[in-house]
Amino acid sequence: MPTHDLVIVANRLPVDAKTLPDGATEWVTSPGGLVTAMESVMRTVDSGAWVGWPGSPDEDLEPFQADGMHLYPVMLTQDEVEKYYEGFSNGTLWPLYHDVIAAPSFHRAWWDAYVSANRRFARAAAEVAAPNGTIWVHDYQLQLVPEMIRAARPDVRIGFFNHIPFPPFELFAQLPKRKQVVRGLLGADLVGFQRENDAQNFLSSVRRLLGYHVDGQRVTVPGIGTAPARGVTAGTFPISIDSRAVSALTEDEDVRERAAQLRRELGDPAKIVLGVDRLDYTKGIRHRLKAWGELLNDGAVDPHDAVFVQVATPSRERVEAYRQLRDEVELTVGRINGDFAPIGRPAISYQHRSFSRCDMTALYMAADVVLVTALRDGMNLVAKEYVASRPDLRGVLVLSEFAGAADELRAAILVNPHDIDELKAATLRALRMPDDEQEEAMRSLRRQVMDHDVQAWAHAFLAELESTGQPEEPSTPTIRLADGEDTTDEDLSAALEAFVHTPRILVASDFDGVLAPIVSDRDAVQPDQRALGALRDLAELGGVNVALISGRALADLDRHTRMPSSVVLVGSHGAEVGALPAEMNAGVLDAAALTMDEGREALLASITRTLQRIADQHPGAEVEVKPTAAVLHTRNARGRGAVNATEDALEYARSLPDVNVVPGKEVVEFSVVHSSKGAALEALARACAADAWLYLGDDVTDETVFALAEDGDVPVKVGEGETAASLRISDPEAATALLQRVLELRRARG
Secondary structure (H helix, E strand, O other): OOOEEEEEEEEEOOEEEEEOOOOOEEEEEOOOHHHHHHHHHHOOOOOEEEEEEOOOOOOOOOOEEEOOEEEEEOOOOHHHHHHHHHHHHHHHHHHHHOOOOOOOOOOHHHHHHHHHHHHHHHHHHHHHEEEEEEEEEEOHHHOOHHHHHHHHOOOOEEEEEOOOOOOOHHHHOOOOOHHHHHHHHOOOOEEEEOOHHHHHHHHHHHHHHHOOEEEOOEEEEOOOOOOOOEEEEEEEOOOOOOHHHHHHHOOOHHHHHHHHHHHHHOOOOOEEEEEEEEOOHHHOHHHHHHHHHHHHHHOOOOOOOEEEEEEEEOOOOOOHHHHHHHHHHHHHHHHHHHHHOOOOOOOEEEEOOOOOHHHHHHHHHHOOEEEEOOOOEOOOHHHHHHHHOOOOOOOEEEEEOOEHHHHOOOOOEEEOOOOHHHHHHHHHHHHOOOHHHHHHHHHHHHHHHHHOOHHHHHHHHHHHHHHHOOOOOOOOOOOOEOOOOOOOHHHHHHHHHHHHOOOOEEEEEOOEOOOEOOOOOHHHOOOOHHHHHHHHHHHOOOOEEEEEEOOOOHHHHHHHHOOOOOEEEEEHHHOEEOOOOOOOOHHHOOHHHHOOOHHHHHHHHHHHHHHHHHHHHOOOOEEEEOOOEEEEEOOOOOOOHHHHHHHHHHHHHOOOOOOEEEEEOOEEEEEOOOOOHHHHHHHHHHHOOOOEEEEEEOOHHHHHHHOOOOOOOEEEEEOOOOEOOOEEEOOHHHHHHHHHHHHHHHHHHO
């Protein structure tokens, strides 16, 4: 699969599917500022890509190109669309982030779907980013993606931009999974917001929820265990539009004629007042309709002279709150028209549909006043589109002070849309504004909009990311086998045949999940005696050394295996080493790294107490204490306890800079000595002067061994998952068969 210097990650791909008369599908570039901005940015890099959902559920598409962009579709099931997108994104986050104008809903199943979908987007982006490339993640649907990408690709720069507001802490604190969301965003090097207040709200949540150090706009994110701390910047980058393209449309004769035609179709009123919004409860549509109805009722506006046009683009019509809003708006429009509309002309022309870019520009050109009365808005690009559509320096913008655009468009008539009297007064002022005042205000507005377009926004963000991000050198092991990629019997047999004919070999294996099936009760584990027998017999052959390398404590491993001294036992992920056969060079092993002093003993006791508190809060979780480590086991935790206990443990790990923390399968191990299975195997291989080694492992902790493999070595992954091993077998039964085969072949070699 090709890789790309810049990868954009957004909920939707920048194209829409269009079915042709012959049934074929054509991909048409979607309208919108983000697509325009990214097109201009991608022209500046050698290779750019876009990761997103194509728009239809259960549609599993291969990567394709459209309009010169490399597109990587992410498949979402119908259930995920309902729970991740319509549910958590738009039923929980959207209302919460918009000041709870509508009540958010909290459902744990929605959160589960959100995590799952974010993981899929993150995986797709990580796979196609070039080494040391840049990944830019967009918007509230994907707030967990930055941290997920960082875990897989620490070498890339990661940016995140939030297109909607970020709420004050007092509102954000209502979110049940608030810490996970903040940590997800802190996976980025640069987190961008529309307004300064949004950035400050985010920083406040970081301080109050996680306790991280914040210095100005910079957050210090501690690493997990011994991982180094890293810095994250929260910045303000108000988004804009392709203002020159919009302004250029006003010179098109067809657009000019359409603007004149619209006035004629509306009965050539003296004034046209326009509202353009998605049909959303955050846009203040009900407030402006109420204000317009009262102006008509007061006699302040004559319906023979002025017409109000409301364009309400359909939005999220599967969500109940939006269906209710549509019913309410349409009832209000019908009532006002019934009360005030002259014969042959509406008091309100209500358009519940989308308009083409040309028709929309014509509407802006025809409108004498545009009302933007958002109750809460990240930016509101309608305000900027109206300004860009008026090179004639005519027209008046009435703008909510709660829209992000209010920070920049100070020459507009700013209004509190919750104050109906203030909104009425602002509308009347706009309708009566003299031409010279209109020209002065519009000149100021256009200077802002034309000088700060969407291309400038994108380049400013990426320039800041370039200077802020400090990617690490790629350190993750090469993935030799992808998840679901199996090994043929022929490849496995060939590797074993070559291995057994090597003069001096080391045969080593993990224990749980390899020689014994994983069980909920660790003490009830039952290793396969045939596998243990094969290892014992191998240890008696010339030129063969055998070892078991486990996360279990050494004494526990010994109790369950009862191996002779000819088989080396290594416990606690390499921190404990048992007796060595006489032919092994014990001096090679670094005993200094394995000693426990008074300070380490005290630290281990403190960690154990904290992990026990975490386990007590999540019934079924357990703490195991080893000579050099404490382990939180979550396999038996009830309900969501496993996930929640793991989250708490990893958060605690960020406060322990001198402790080695290893998350595994339903375990998190805290070791006060720095060891790994890979380091243990490497030392054992040197101690017995092995020419090659074979290792069987099933867990993430075994990847440190697989990453060491060189020509002649035989790294074998037991079970599913992507891995640095080059060979895979299915389960412990297959592991037993493999060990018996190695014994048989080595004996036959003589």
